[in-house]
Amino acid sequence: MAIRGDSAGLEKHYLLDMLGGDAGRILEIGCGDGRLTRKYVETATQAVGIDLPSALPRDDAETLPESTQIAGASGVALPFRGGSFDRAIFSLSF
Numbered sequence: 001m002a003i004r005g006d007s008a009g010l011e012k013h014y015l016l017d018m019l020g021g022d023a024g025r026i027l028e029i030g031c032g033d034g035r036l037t038r039k040y041v042e043t044a045t046q047a048v049g050i051d052l053p054s055a056l057p058r059d060d061a062e063t064l065p066e067s068t069q070i071a072g073a074s075g076v077a078l079p080f081r082g083g084s085f086d087r088a089i090f091s092l093s094f
Contacts, residue, residue, distance in 0.1 A: 016043050024086030034058045034064065040089075041065050049083070050075065082089035 019026070020070040023044040031037045031049025033056070045068045052073030063091065073079050074092065075090065 011068040012039050012042075015026075015039055019043050019087060019089075025084065027078075027080070027088045028077040028086060029078075030055075031070055034068070034070045037068055037070060038065060038092075050078075053054050 002034045016039070019040065021043070023040065026040050026044040026047045028037045028047065029051075031051045033044065034049050037047050037049035044067070046069075049068070050073040051070075052074060056070065056072055073080075077084040
């Protein structure tokens, strides 16, 4: 599976298959620049990505889809109430 250059769409299909049909609200922990978070929106009602503020992009050069948010937060102490999301994903984080 390609990680960065996914011209065949293999990564996207893998991620969406992993989530199943209607994924509801998704939380991606360790989202970095939000590259994967943007892909989850195709099967989710809303996708929220969090990462440490130092790992987030410094500018808003790429516009996010309306149902996608990226915020600075730690995966150790989530700033959300329990039950806020239907699924949580933590992948490709180093």
